[in-house]
Amino acid sequence: MSKALIVGGGIAGLATAIAFDRRGWEVEVLERAPELTAVGAGISLWSNALRALDELGVGERIRERAVEDAAAGIRDARGRWLSRTDTAALRARHGSPVVLHRADLLEILRAAVPESAVRTGISVTEARADGSVLHSAGVSRGDVVVGADGIHSVVRRAVCGVVEPRYSGYTAWRMVVTPTEPLGDLGESWGRGERFGFAALADGRVYCFAAANIPAGAPDGGLPELRRRFRDWHAPIPALLAAADADTVLRNDIYELPPLDTYVSGRLVLVGDAAHAMTPNLGQGACQALEDAVVLARVVATGGDPSAYDAERRPRTRMIADRSARIGTVAQLSNPLLAAVRDAVMRAMPASAQARALAPILDWTPGEPGAIQRPRTGGDVRSHTNT
Numbered sequence: 001m002s003k004a005l006i007v008g009g010g011i012a013g014l015a016t017a018i019a020f021d022r023r024g025w026e027v028e029v030l031e032r033a034p035e036l037t038a039v040g041a042g043i044s045l046w047s048n049a050l051r052a053l054d055e056l057g058v059g060e061r062i063r064e065r066a067v068e069d070a071a072a073g074i075r076d077a078r079g080r081w082l083s084r085t086d087t088a089a090l091r092a093r094h095g096s097p098v099v100l101h102r103a104d105l106l107e108i109l110r111a112a113v114p115e116s117a118v119r120t121g122i123s124v125t126e127a128r129a130d131g132s133v134l135h136s137a138g139v140s141r142g143d144v145v146v147g148a149d150g151i152h153s154v155v156r157r158a159v160c161g162v163v164e165p166r167y168s169g170y171t172a173w174r175m176v177v178t179p180t181e182p183l184g185d186l187g188e189s190w191g192r193g194e195r196f197g198f199a200a201l202a203d204g205r206v207y208c209f210a211a212a213n214i215p216a217g218a219p220d221g222g223l224p225e226l227r228r229r230f231r232d233w234h235a236p237i238p239a240l241l242a243a244a245d246a247d248t249v250l251r252n253d254i255y256e257l258p259p260l261d262t263y264v265s266g267r268l269v270l271v272g273d274a275a276h277a278m279t280p281n282l283g284q285g286a287c288q289a290l291e292d293a294v295v296l297a298r299v300v301a302t303g304g305d306p307s308a309y310d311a312e313r314r315p316r317t318r319m320i321a322d323r324s325a326r327i328g329t330v331a332q333l334s335n336p337l338l339a340a341v342r343d344a345v346m347r348a349m350p351a352s353a354q355a356r357a358l359a360p361i362l363d364w365t366p367g368e369p370g371a372i373q374r375p376r377t378g379g380d381v382r383s384h385t386n387t
């Protein structure tokens, strides 16, 4: 029996394990952490990801724990609409995105991987082109070695040398809050160099996220800083922050990977953030990891050359990462004049332009090698429940 050896037990690693297991391969997942836990609050999954999850046999379980993402659009800090999402058209054309807690996503993925396949508390130090992996408990081998070990991937070094992640210029906070007043419309609001968004979760709580331009590694002022930054923003933002628990606020400086020359070298293959860590502005990082898993198993487990995976995945993930970065640049504009121009352009942009811009991302289907999409121009100002 052929074996896929997977480094990393996050969303990408677990999804890859499921995909190979379903195709009759032996799988082994090596995870550094002592147990599989989800760091993070909520996560949005778009229709492309839901199709990947259906292909992995867990789509229904995800939908049971998720709620439809009812983001109504983007507002300014005072609550005036900059753009409205045509949710009916989105639903009709692609199916609705959903939001769920990351812990639920991880738990559902973990439950679909054979119990004995996951080895926690094992730190990988080196991957070799012959399919061997050196780690804290010895050596493991696979016919394919999958680097699903995140943005600071060890496996990536063996695939394409040292590649340093680059800082986006902004940091993000995430938290889950029990609301104390009606939420009104859901969605995201953009100020000058700052953003705040919120989305409902299935259990009645609210996933909140915020972003601000600050230097990498700047001291974290935590919840008091967030309350200060957003105190004059429209309702219910100050109330959500008032209800938040300081101990549960997560902060991440947002880094992305520069384009890689390849995702494949010999038996070594990269998936997820190890291959294409992107800014969260489109809410596509994990969605792309799920696509990676499905495509990799389809290509390799049916006897294909891993280079076909690279050819199918690299242009698409690059296109999406580039778009996501551009949206971040626009959303985080801090110059008052530029921000005013941005706001005016957004108010003038029809919802149909946004839908057209999203189509190449959301139209993906699992068995479609033609899913390599070329960027279209225009209509890129679209952000969604994710920072």
Ligand SMILES: Cc1cc2nc3c(=O)[nH]c(=O)nc-3n(C[C@H](O)[C@H](O)[C@H](O)COP(=O)(O)OP(=O)(O)OC[C@H]3O[C@@H](n4cnc5c(N)ncnc54)[C@H](O)[C@@H]3O)c2cc1C
Pocket (backbone or CB within 6 Å): 007, 008, 009, 010, 011, 012, 013, 030, 031, 032, 033, 042, 043, 044, 045, 122, 123, 124, 125, 148, 149, 150, 151, 152, 153, 154, 172, 174, 252, 254, 271, 272, 273, 274, 278, 280, 283, 284, 285, 286, 287, 288, 289, 385, 386, 387
């Ligand atoms: C603020 C924020 C919001 C986001 N929102 C969304 C969203 O709404 N929708 C969306 O689709 N995406 C979103 N993303 C992106 C998404 O979180 C990532 O793309 C996704 O989690 C990547 O999963 P991964 O498994 O590739 O990497 P990771 O989650 O980083 O997992 C890597 C795993 O490998 C393990 N590991 C690392 N090194 C080693 C080693 N040497 N040996 C063994 N194990 C190792 C780690 O412990 C970890 O478990 C967001 C990201 C951020 C920062």
